[in-house]
Amino acid sequence: MTLQHVNVKLFFEGEPGVDLRRFIDLFHEWIVREALDELLIDVADYRHVPDGPAVLLVGHEADYAIDRTNGEIGLLYNRKAPLEGSNTDRFLQALRAAARACLMLESEVEGVRFSRSRFELLINDRALAPNTPESRAGFEAELTTFLRDVLGAGEFDLKGPDDARRRVGAVAELKSALDLERLPETA
């Protein structure tokens, strides 16, 4: 199976400890500084909705959001533009991009810290990855390979969504923490 449009959400450790308004200002700064490799376009404020993006940095190739979907706050990277390479290449690209943004947030916003041992990875495309038993099995096999062989993650648990209407994905709980600053450059 070919998997594109990988989303990675790195969860905050606890609450961010800062008013979410801070992220609006910061994301605007990132646009001015061209702080990321991708083309950044605008910032959207959705703090009034629960269970979804709260503050969104809209880009051309990808969006970044301070996201509260499923009641858990984190930094969500949503890859929109298709990428060449293998599935694990695309998993790694999304994880590296999310990790980079998280490290920037940790260094620029006091009180913000992201988990190194728990993150979510899902496929934002129901045509490529319908939520069927076969597709879920294929995805989990790909993710397992990625975690084990590319990240060297050791032991881990994967938990997928209970609702078949949700996108194929899983929350990965690692027994040992990832070093976000030293993720592999290639798969």
Add this chain to the structure above:
Amino acid sequence: MKASNDLWKERLAGRLPEALAEEIDVFETEIELRSQDSIDEKVFAETRLRRGVYGQRYDNGQRHNGVESKTLPYEEKLTKGPHTVWDAPGMQRIKIPYGGMTPEQLEVMADLAEEYSDGIAHVTTRQDIQLHFVHINDTPALMRRLAAVGITTREACGNSVRNVTGCPFMGVCPDEPFDATPYAHALTQFLLGHPDCQNFGRKFKPSVSGCAQHSCGLGMMHDVGLVAKTRVVDGEEQRGFQYLVGGGLGAVPRQAKVLDEFVVPEEILPITQAIARLFGRHGEKKTRSRARLKFLIEKWGMERFREEVFAERAKLPEDPRWTEYLAAIDANEEQPLKPPGEMPQLNGDARLNHWVQTNIREQRQPGYVTATVALPLGDITPNQLRDLADIAREFTRGTVRTTVEQNFVIRWVSKSDIPALYEALDRAGLAEPGASAVFDIVACPGTDTCKLGISSSRGLAAELRHRLVARTVELDQAVRDLHIKVSGCFNSCGQHHVADIGFYGISRTMQGYKVPHFQVVLGGQWEENAGSYGLPIVAVPSKRIPEALDRITDFYLRSRQSDERFPKFVARVGKAKIRQVLDDLTQNAPEHDADPDFYSDWADPRQYGIGDIGKGECAGEVVTQYEFEMTAAERLVFEAQIKLEEQEAQQAGELAYSAMVKSAKALVQLQYDDVTEEDPDEVVEEFRERFYDTELIFDPYAGSKFADYLFAAHEAAGRAFTLESARHFIEETQLFIEAVHSCYNRVREAGLAQSGAQA
């Protein structure tokens, strides 16, 4: 942008209504043609607008970052309209006729918001749903997924008949004479893609209301407003509609006028068709700001307009669709899932009690209520949409509608289920109390995403809502009952004219800097279908609007007489006195360096400016019917070539013939707009009489050669094509199309194009 776009066409094959499938295929081909620069960008812009594919702020590839305007360096240089970069994200508007949605449609909307948009679905003030930050290449797949559950985006924008809005309580409201839903449905189906609705200078907005006294259908502010009523004839009650015309907000708001006090159901479709024909033929085309129906009525006067409408109606050829739906008019009445119930004793939960008080309405059917799901700023997330679908299935037969106050209404809830429904909604974060109350502020997208936005309407609405909710307990009931509406500019998409207190965005200069402001609009009336419009009284800096609101409501509470409602209070004390209360807020701006926040907009740290305002697509480009028809003809030839490549000679030849007839029709329509391509005999006959016999189509060098191609093709219609004959015929068709273009230019220069002239 999605890697999977082609897969949906394959996966959904056979599951789409044929007409919608064909419509989307056509659009996909037009995208392809535009990507080859084979369609003019102006024509393509109107084409996509008529599919609801709208522009968004910064899509000209420029964005002001607070310091300077910067180019957004998209690699792709193609445009999807004048000054509109192909890759720049846009908005997809999705028509939801009279707001009616099924659980399956809610679930698809959730999936689309996740996969193509930014994870938010936005309910608009005309009951549509909008998805933002959508890439144009994704729109055909998105449309196919909608079509698979019976939703079309056709004519959601552009110079067309927009969504038919309807009171979301039609069918269950205690104050209505009958359920107007099936009439709204019939109007929707009849007008969608109707040939008489393709040549407007601007948009045309219909609405249907169940009664005259409430606001839910907003008939007074629509181009066409139908208000249900009954009369007794020979002892029998007869259904009908008060027929309103010429209402509208925007920069020049007008209240609708009564065309006819009572129109019987058999006449609502033909009268609307007659109005559409007059609007298409006589409505303004060149000056967009004067191109709405209200200006035609103003120009003619109501008497003449009425005469013209009924004269046009009398000339219309009979159409069975006008009345055939009436045979089973009440056959699809909604049914409850549960038996009627009694309201249980509520516990002491203050929030539940508040929610019941503001969000629950009795239905006219005993034992049932409606529950309003109040959405902050009209926004809902994919998970919430799925939860809403589950809830609609659990408690009702999936009877849900969107509202013009940017909410959802769940209909047919058994009264005994109210506490359980509340709990289910609360778990989904959908149990906000205060529906239609002061907290339930309506706002257009404003500077968040709209190219025309001047000030941040959503930012202001969010701020006011946040402050008002925090004061829920202390707010006087008279203040809780107020309606607040915010628009980002004077165009009134936030409907500020019909609020108790309205605001619309403007810009002013203070201390040498641009400062976001809002005009304070008072005197509007929400009830009686938006019975009167307010007027601006003073411009207040955006960051001082919360203070302005406090002062207005305090003044109201201090000065009102007994239980005087706000509109009456404003009328009695006068706007001048209220303005005095606000006057000092308009002066004494702080030094920029002392308070830079004053010089930025809500939830946007950038130094405020108006450099990002672009050209609106709201009105669409004025593209003539001729241009549309010829673009379609050229698309058909292109499709013929594709079929030829696929070795499908017969289909290639037939497509080329359709293209030839369509281009002939485009010319004929310049002089006679009733010609239809469904009848090629008529097209060719009219073409012969008007362009061949007059020699207008004759080429200066080739004479009648190209017209002869048409006559020969028509004579041989139905013939079998080989690959070779199809190829030759495609070449002839292309030459004929070129001849039509040349003829068009000659005719225009000679002033012989008189669109709308009769046979």
